[in-house]
Amino acid sequence: MAKVLVYSDDAALAAELAAFSTSVPHEISVLTLDEDIDPALLECGAACILHAQCDGIPEAYARSLSEYIQNQGFSLFIVGATSRGRDIAAQVAGYMECGLGCDVFNLSFDGQTIAYDRSIYGGIAVSSEVIDGIGVVTVNRGTFEGTNGSVESIREITLSYDERMTLVSREARASEGVDISCAERIVGVGMGLSSQDELALAEDIAHSLSGAIGCSRGVAEERGWVPASCYIGISGKVVAPKLYLALGISGQVQHLYGVRDAKIIAAVDKNEKAPICSHADYYIVGDIREYAPLIAAELNAR
Amino acid sequence: MEKVVVCYKWVLDEADVRIGDDGSVDLSRAKGKISEYDRNAIAEACDLASLLDEGEAVGVTFGASPSKASLKDALSRGLSQAYWVKGESASQADGFITATCLAEAVRCIEGANIVVCAEGASDTFARQTAPRIAALLGIPVVTSVMEAAVGDGKIIAKRRLEDCIETVEVPFPVVLGVLPEIIQAPIPGLKAIMAASKKPVTEFSADEFTDGKRPLCKVAGVKGSTVDRACVRIEEDDPKATAAAFVAALRREGVL
Numbered sequence: 404m405a406k407v408l409v410y411s412d413d414a415a416l417a418a419e420l421a422a423f424s425t426s427v428p429h430e431i432s433v434l435t436l437d438e439d440i441d442p443a444l445l446e447c448g449a450a451c452i453l454h455a456q457c458d459g460i461p462e463a464y465a466r467s468l469s470e471y472i473q474n475q476g477f478s479l480f481i482v483g484a485t486s487r488g489r490d491i492a493a494q495v496a497g498y499m500e501c502g503l504g505c506d507v508f509n510l511s512f513d514g515q516t517i518a519y520d521r522s523i524y525g526g527i528a529v530s531s532e533v534i535d536g537i538g539v540v541t542v543n544r545g546t547f548e549g550t551n552g553s554v555e556s557i558r559e560i561t562l563s564y565d566e567r568m569t570l571v572s573r574e575a576r577a578s579e580g581v582d583i584s585c586a587e588r589i590v591g592v593g594m595g596l597s598s599q600d601e602l603a604l605a606e607d608i609a610h611s612l613s614g615a616i617g618c619s620r621g622v623a624e625e626r627g628w629v630p631a632s633c634y635i636g637i638s639g640k641v642v643a644p645k646l647y648l649a650l651g652i653s654g655q656v657q658h659l660y661g662v663r664d665a666k667i668i669a670a671v672d673k674n675e676k677a678p679i680c681s682h683a684d685y686y687i688v689g690d691i692r693e694y695a696p697l698i699a700a701e702l703n704a705r
Numbered sequence: 706m707e708k709v710v711v712c713y714k715w716v717l718d719e720a721d722v723r724i725g726d727d728g729s730v731d732l733s734r735a736k737g738k739i740s741e742y743d744r745n746a747i748a749e750a751c752d753l754a755s756l757l758d759e760g761e762a763v764g765v766t767f768g769a770s771p772s773k774a775s776l777k778d779a780l781s782r783g784l785s786q787a788y789w790v791k792g793e794s795a796s797q798a799d800g801f802i803t804a805t806c807l808a809e810a811v812r813c814i815e816g817a818n819i820v821v822c823a824e825g826a827s828d829t830f831a832r833q834t835a836p837r838i839a840a841l842l843g844i845p846v847v848t849s850v851m852e853a854a855v856g857d858g859k860i861i862a863k864r865r866l867e868d869c870i871e872t873v874e875v876p877f878p879v880v881l882g883v884l885p886e887i888i889q890a891p892i893p894g895l896k897a898i899m900a901a902s903k904k905p906v907t908e909f910s911a912d913e914f915t916d917g918k919r920p921l922c923k924v925a926g927v928k929g930s931t932v933d934r935a936c937v938r939i940e941e942d943d944p945k946a947t948a949a950a951f952v953a954a955l956r957r958e959g960v961l
Contacts (some may be wrong), residue, residue, distance in 0.1 A: 413867070460871070460873060462848070463845075465836075466840070469840075485866075485867055486848065486849045486864075486866045486867060489832050489848070490836055490846070490848040490849070492833075493832065493835070493836035493837055494837075494839065494840050494846065496801075496836075496837065496840075497804065497833075497836055497837035497839065497840025497841060498840045500801065500921075501801075502800075502801065502920075502921035502922040503801075503837075504922060505831045505832045506830075506832070522830075524717075524719040524722045524730075524828055525719040525827065525830075526930060527722055527724060528724065528927055528928065528930060529927070529928055529929075529930050530924055530926075530927050531925045531926045531927070531928075532923060532925060533922070533923050534921060534922050534923075535923075538921075538922075541832075567876055568845055568847075568873060568875055569873060569874040569875070570872075570873055571872040571873060572872045573869050573871045573872075574870050574871075575868065576868060576869055588961075612961065623886075624885065624886050631851075631865060631884075631886055632867070637827070638742060638824060638830070638884075645959075646955060646958075646961070655720075656719055657719075657827070663930075666958075666960060667955065667958050667960045669951070669954075669955060675938070680936065680938070681932065681934075681936055682936075683934055684934050684935040684936070684958070685935065685938075685954045686937070686938055686939065687938070687940070687947055687951055688938065688940070689944065689947070693944055694948055697944055697945055697947075697948035698951060698952060701948050701949050701952040702961070
């Protein structure tokens with residue numbers, strides 16, 4: 404029986420990852436470091452919930468966790484691709500000296516070999532990779548379809564904390580609008596916006612769509628018009644909304660990586676040769692200042 | 706002398722990568738560059754070194770012969786010296802081999818109290834170098850760092866996570882995985898470029914560092930991503946009609 408361990412600091416993502424299935428007999432355990440076990444985990448269908456009380460910084464348990472994984476004979480460690488998750492995954496792989504596939508898809512496991520695909524070169528190419536033996540992978544939201552089912556058992560475990568890491572403070576992020584990770588509709592703004600006034604036009608459309616504002620890296624980091632948490636791309640958020648509407652986004656590969664799983668990509672850009680046009684389902688070649696109000700009015704008309 | 710060691714990677718410019726009609730990946734025309742995120746990491750290493758009493762920022766890179774071209778560029782960005790772990794099979798290296806080479810180089814650098822890495826390189830974006838180096842060296846790591854300050858023998862780092870801003874304190878030696886937003890990466894001036902030629906470079910052998918270790922992740926194949934989008938341009942007689950047709954198309958798709 405192959406033993407698979409799942410972890411994410413995002414309980415909903417952990418519940419989704421517990422739906423990973425393989426053709427070989429296997430048993431999935433889900434690790435949580437939360438004080439209380441999230442109800443989503445109790446219905447995720449895993450064989451077992453492993454509950455460790457975490458004080459301080461979850462990443463500071465990584466070394467102890469790597470020892471636990473080895474001692475318990477887990478073959479595959481599937482980790483939710485959040486900031487904390489990627490850190491823990493890489494530390495565990497580092498301490499165990501085993502392979503790590505980051506942000507993988509098409510994951511399979513035959514009990515001996517872990518196979519997966521992952522995007523490289525900013526998402527324009529896919530690398531198919533294999534790990535023989537024990538391995539770690541990180542997986543983004545939307546990769547597996549979650550299943551329901553009662554958890555068979557809950558076990559308390561003890562992990563030890565790396566005392567060199569001291570938590571000084573933790574502040575919840577100030578409200579930055581709708582969380583783009585979960586938004587069904589996202590209006591993305593790029594460097595094609597000529598002034599901050601045009602951001603308000605995008606916000607009007609986002610409001611009409613009950614959606615969220617996302618942006619390219621330059622808008623967040625160079626112009627500071629939109630919080631960094633809304634930056635979509637290979638080093639930012641990776642999203643999978645029903646609709647991604649790009650306004651003034653040229654479509655550099657790094658940005659497109661973050662929206663490739665959107666059901667529909669629509670775009671308005673004045674440059675018909677911009678890469679976004681060849682990566683969109685529907686696009687308008689034109690000025691945002693002219694088209695954004697017209698689109699908002701059309702959305703509000705019904 | 707306390708050293709801030711920044712690890713950087715010489716990568717192929719992804720904008721030059723061409724995908725053939727058969728899905729083949731053509732790298733032959735791709736030029737090299739220091740990964741964009743690593744430029745921010747280099748700038749941050751220089752900034753941290755300036756905060757230490759006797760600080761020095763040095764760079765380490767692991768790569769095959771073409772990566773030699775990176776040394777002058779890296780040194781022109783403010784580093785005082787560079788260490789090159791030369792390995793002709795670097796393009797086949799995975800995160801384990803890469804981190805092994807970089808960690809062994811760090812061990813050779815006296816006074817390396819802070820190691821700085823970007824969160825990922827722009828070619829593979831494997832997001833594991835900083836934690837793996839820390840694990841191999843047995844020292845703590847702080848990732849997602851958006852601000853870092855130096856205290857008395859320690860780092861105070863502010864982390865940007867999905868739901869919170871977290872401040873942590875960690876004693877030296879420590880590895881930092883820094884976000885690109887931590888600092889802007891200035892374009893080196895002519896004087897800095899000229900001075901870079903005179904700065905010392907130390908060469909190491911990757912084969913000696915890896916000592917027979919092999920990549921743990923093996924690449925079975927690489928192919929171009931398929932873009933399966935309709936690419937329909939909406940264009941009617943006037944802008945209002947175009948906007949209406951655009952919204953109507955989205956409505957038909959059931960995404961509104």
